[in-house]
Amino acid sequence: MTPRDDQHYLSEFERFLASKGLRLTVQRRRLTEVVMNTREHLSVDELLDRVRQQKLPIGRATVYRTVDLLCQAGLMHGHDFGQGMRRYESVFGHEHHDHMRCTGCGRIIEFQCEEIERLQEDVARKHRFTLQAHRLEMFGLCSSCTKLNPRRTK
Amino acid sequence: MTPRDDQHYLSEFERFLASKGLRLTVQRRRLTEVVMNTREHLSVDELLDRVRQQKLPIGRATVYRTVDLLCQAGLMHGHDFGQGMRRYESVFGHEHHDHMRCTGCGRIIEFQCEEIERLQEDVARKHRFTLQAHRLEMFGLCSSCTKLNPRRTK
DNA sequence: GTCGCTGCAAATACTTTGCATCCAC
DNA sequence: GTGGATGCAAAGTATTTGCAGCGAC
Numbered sequence: 001m002t003p004r005d006d007q008h009y010l011s012e013f014e015r016f017l018a019s020k021g022l023r024l025t026v027q028r029r030r031l032t033e034v035v036m037n038t039r040e041h042l043s044v045d046e047l048l049d050r051v052r053q054q055k056l057p058i059g060r061a062t063v064y065r066t067v068d069l070l071c072q073a074g075l076m077h078g079h080d081f082g083q084g085m086r087r088y089e090s091v092f093g094h095e096h097h098d099h100m101r102c103t104g105c106g107r108i109i110e111f112q113c114e115e116i117e118r119l120q121e122d123v124a125r126k127h128r129f130t131l132q133a134h135r136l137e138m139f140g141l142c143s144s145c146t147k148l149n150p151r152r153t154k
Numbered sequence: 155m156t157p158r159d160d161q162h163y164l165s166e167f168e169r170f171l172a173s174k175g176l177r178l179t180v181q182r183r184r185l186t187e188v189v190m191n192t193r194e195h196l197s198v199d200e201l202l203d204r205v206r207q208q209k210l211p212i213g214r215a216t217v218y219r220t221v222d223l224l225c226q227a228g229l230m231h232g233h234d235f236g237q238g239m240r241r242y243e244s245v246f247g248h249e250h251h252d253h254m255r256c257t258g259c260g261r262i263i264e265f266q267c268e269e270i271e272r273l274q275e276d277v278a279r280k281h282r283f284t285l286q287a288h289r290l291e292m293f294g295l296c297s298s299c300t301k302l303n304p305r306r307t308k
Numbered sequence: 309g310t311c312g313c314t315g316c317a318a319a320t321a322c323t324t325t326g327c328a329t330c331c332a333c
Numbered sequence: 334g335t336g337g338a339t340g341c342a343a344a345g346t347a348t349t350t351g352c353a354g355c356g357a358c
Contacts, residue, residue, distance in 0.1 A: 023332050025338060044322080059340040064323060080234045084348090085322060100283050111277050119270050120292060127263055128297035129254050136290045138274060143282035177312060177357050198347080213315040218348060238323090239347060313356075320349070330339070 009036045009075060009092060016073035027051070027058050031066045035076055041087040041108060079135070081108070098136040104145030163190045163229055163246060170227040181205070181212050185220045189230055195241040195262055235262070235291065252290040258299030 013032050014024045034050045035042070042050070044063050051058045067088055070076040078086045081101055096117075100109040116136065124131040167186050168178045188204045189196070196204070198217050205212045221242055224230040232240045235255050250271075254263040270290065278285040 021337080023337060025332070027339075057340085061324080061341080062339060065338085080236065082234065100278065100281065102283075103286060109281055109283065111281065113273055113277050116270055116273050116277075119267055119273070120290075123265050123267050123270075124254065124292060124294065127254065127265065128300065129256075129263065129292070130295040130300045131292055132257060132294040134290070134292040136274075136288070138278060138283070138285055138288040140278065140286040141284040146282065146284045175312080179313060179357070181314075211315085215316080215349080216314060219313085310358090311356105312358095314354085316352095318349105318351080320347100322345105322347085324343105324345070326343080327341095328339105330337105331335105332337085333335090 009090075013070065013073055013075055016075075017069070022069070026056065027062050028066050028069070030054065030056050030058075031063065032070065032075070035070065035088065035090050036092060039089070041079060041081075041089045043085050043087050045085075047088070079137075081137070098138075100138040100140065100142075102142035102145055103139050104141050104148070107142050109142065163244075167224065167227055167229055170229075171223070176223070180210065181216050182220050182223070184208065184210050184212075185217065186224065186229070189224065189242065189244050190246060193243070195233060195235075195243045197239050197241050199239075201242070233289070233291075252292075254292040254294065254296075256296035256299055257293050258295050258302070261296050263296065 010024075010029060010032055013028070017024055017028075030051050031047060034047060034054075040046075044060065044067065047067070048058065048060055048063050051063075067076065067078075071078055071088075074091065076088050076090055078088050079099070080086055081099075095112065097110040097112045098116075100111060101107070102109070120134055121131060123129075164178075164183060164186055167182070171178055171182075184205050185201060188201060188208075194200075198214065198221065201221070202212065202214055202217050205217075221230065221232075225232055225242075229245060230242050231245055232242050233253065234240055235253070237260075249266065251264040251266045252270075254265060255261070256263070274288055275285060277283075
């Protein structure tokens with residue numbers, strides 16, 4: 001991801017904020033940059049750490065509030081991987097995708113499947129449901145862990 | 155669901171408990187019955203209420219602990235619908251299915267799609283991932299809420 | 309009778325909120 | 334200068350844990 005992309009996301013966020021009479025502060029800017037510059041799925045604590053590592057003082061409450069705004073702006077998505085806290089990832093830099101989580105090592109693998117997406121729309125239509133979003137998570141053992149646990153295959 | 159089914163689930167749970175040197179108590183038995191006799195997705199608080207309505211004194215901690223055991227036994231599944239707490243449902247009485255949650259009224263619609271399941275297995279195989287479980291949740295507006303919010307369709 | 313189970317209360321974990329001060333616009 | 338933003342601490346909500354007494358086996 002290039003710096004140019006940052007600019008793009010930042011101005012998109014700024015536009016969103018302006019449209020609601022809100023402001024782009026240093027903390028909001030820096031958080032946006034952190035989110036946009038990684039493909040990892042970060043928790044609030046991890047976001048907090050990364051911003052602080054850059055010597056920018058920031059409070060936990062601000063992270064929660066900003067993360068919320070970024071999601072509202074559609075620039076970020078929250079996920080619950082059943083670990084007790086939510087994790088967040090940028091919607092940019094990679095297209096829509098879903099996740100597989102290894103129950104052995106915790107590794108998260110992303111994947112895309114056009115056909116599954118299409119079928120979801122079919123299902124929704126069949127129920128006259130207006131689809132806004134979806135979340136598909138698969139749990140199991142990644143290739144390395146499968147080798148280590150030949151018996152745990154269900 | 156018939157009483158006969160209860161027996162089946164109960165003895166399955168009992169077998170599970172026995173295999174771990176654990177006991178089938180009144181509280182565990184009653185909770186199992188409550189879970190097995192509804193198709194709703196109940197929260198811990200709701201489970202607590204239902205057992206208490208039956209005049210059986212029970213503590214919240216016991217519900218948490220039992221729910222955990224029932225999940226381990228594979229008799230129940232937990233779901234996170236992004237409402238701040240987990241909800242649980244029996245695995246019996248209805249086959250595997252996924253969920254659509256209406257962001258308008260909170261209604262939960264269940265659906266099944268063989269083809270999506272099959273595609274998931276394909277994806278897993280492609281990544282040499284040993285699939286153990288999955289969770290597909292779709293969010294949007296149900297048919298009634300779609301009528302009320304013609305503009306909120308994304 | 310033993311050892312697991314229960315309920316309470318306390319502890320923990322994550323997230324939200326109130327408020328005085330601060331700063332983007 | 335004004336009104337939104339920040340950070341702290343307190344509050345809120347969901348869940349887990351320690352422990353003394355209880356009860357299934």
